[in-house]
Amino acid sequence: MALLAVGLWLFGLPATTGPNAASRDELEGCPTSIEVHEKLAGRFPGWTEGRTAEPHRLASVTLFDGPPEQGASLVGDEQTPSETEMVVRWSFTEHQRPYWLSCSYANTGVTLSRSIPPRIRSCSVTYARRVLIAGMPQVLRIDCTGP
DSSP: OOOOOOOOOBTTBOSSOSTTSSOTTEETTEESEEOOOOOOSSOOTTOOOOOOOOOEEEEEEEEEESOGGGOOBOOOSEEEEOSSEEEEEEEOOOOSSOEEEEEEETTSSOEEEEEOOTTOOEEEEEEEEEEEETTEEEEEEEEEEOO
16 A cells, blocks of 8 residues: 655645654654553463563554444555555545544554545555565555645
């Protein structure tokens, strides 16, 4: 899933990462990593509970027609591959309910989701073709544009 970069702002965050981005810790709408405080639901006699200090890295991006809990994930309209990247683009029409962006993270069930403002007409996600995060192509950029 990939989107074309155009450098517009969405959700108050920059469209791309890099020197021109407001924060190197954010992709447009998706933090690049999150910290999660998990807790075991039960006890395991003879075992000691521990935690790793590694952050949970952004592993995938999904666009939805309506809130993610309704399960209406969208398939991209077009894919543009290159030797090192894959760009997937979604085009949005005027719609009764909002489209949503959902961010999934490696080694946790925690996701972050938010509605996409109605002025946005397309989103593109750029993926690395040779780098995997939790078995999924690494998300390099998320770019969404208006009319």
